[in-house]
Amino acid sequence: MTPQDEPLVTPIESAVTDVPESLLSELKEILQRDVEQVIKITDATPEASSSTPVEPQIEAGLSSSVIVIDDSVHETEVTELAEHDRILIVDQDEPDVRFEERRRKRERRERLKNQRWKLILGAGVAGVIVVLIVLASPIFKIHDIDFEGKVYASSDKIEQARVMLRGQTIFSLDSGRVEQMLSQDPWVDDVRITTHFPRRVVVEISERQPVVWFLGGDNKARIIDASGYVISVTVGRPTKYLQVTGVGPSLEAGAVADDVYRAAAQLFVALPEEIRPKTKELGVSVSGELSMTLASGTLVRFGPPTNLQNKLVAVVVLLRRQDPAGLAVIDVSTGEPTVQPR
Structure with a gap:
């Protein structure tokens, strides 16, 4: 008999309500189980003594490929399981050990850098204090004052210069002010002041030559x-x-x-x-x-x-x-x- 000779079979139409109750229950269980196995999210907290993420338990009955996403605080690891085809997302809160080590090293470098600058600043302040102490030391106060080349220069100007020089140190001596004062004398053409360690000063006066x-x-x-x-x-x-x-x-x-x-x-x-x-x-x-x-x-x-x-x-x-x-x-x-x- 050929297909053309086979009689046409008219399909029987039935409503959903005509499906048996036992069949509906079985279908519902199958669908519910599939949905639960598609995506499974586990929030696993590993023990403090272990630094290896805990992999979630995968039912042996799953036949599809599963991709595990390990989302830690700082890094995300994606693991592909070849024998499964569904995605499993694992969210873990444990920080990465390498990141913590880098952070500690960076903080240590910052502390050392700050300490170095503090040491430099402290050394500079100490140096300034030492210099000030040396400058003010009575060991270097001017004691011997000699005037050379004086013939007609004013005795009052000479005595004023002596007062200005005495009490200063050879390091803090303002020779320019003394030279300017002596140059106000019409007889004085030029003044040169030299210091001699530790407490001697020589004032060389060049007088004008009357003609x-x-x-x-x-x-x-x-x-x-x-x-x-x-x-x-x-x-x-x-x-x-x-x-x-x-x-x-x-x-x-x-x-x-x-x-x-x-x-x-x-x-x-x-x-x-x-x-x-x-x-x-x-x-x-x-x-x-x-x-x-x-x-x-x-x-x-x-x-x-x-x-x-x-x-x-x-x-x-x-x-x-x-x-x-x-x-x-x-x-x-x-x-x-x-x-x-x-």
Whole structure:
């Protein structure tokens, strides 16, 4: 018989309520068991003495592949069991031993680093304290004070400097303040202070060199150096220095004279040794012209205080050729020397 010859069988329709009660119960049990075996979550707490995670018990009857996820506090381990095909998630709270060891090492390094910085800071503070103690030690307090080069410098300034120096140590000495105070004396050109271990100080004073003097309008003498700096103002007439005749400005000590008086001082310094002893005086006229009188009575006219070097060379050459005793006037004011005999 062929399939075409087989009679058609009409299916019998039945309602759900027509299924026997025993069959429904059996199906319910099967479904319930499958659901429970698909995902099983166990919260296992291992013993404190064991560092190995406890694997969950898997029923032998399961035929599917199971993946175990061990979710610890810091790491998650996934274990695949080849003979099962379902997923099993295991949540464990035990911290990882390696992580705890790394954390302890990191904390130890931080503690050592902090301790090192504390030691460095403490050593620095201790060093500062030691330095301060040494600086304040009476062993290094200045005891011997020597002044060198003092001739005309003010005795009051010298004593003031002595008071400022005494009581200090050679390490804490403020030499700049002492030098500035001494430099206020018009006689003082430069000051140099040196310390000698352990308690000696030497003050070297370089004084200005007086060259000439002139009379001011107040009838007081002004002693100046080669730069025209007024070193001293005196009531009497100095005898150690050459006079510049004429009436000059009434300047105070520490001021600078006019150009013509500065030129007179520089002219005297430039005089050769063969002529300087023969010079009696220098003079400044009302019009500001410069002149020189020799001991023989010869008058040398330099005119305005310009080009003095060439004028002085002409005078020296002339005096070497002729006896100044036979000359009344030597005029180099124009640059070309002219002679007026006696």
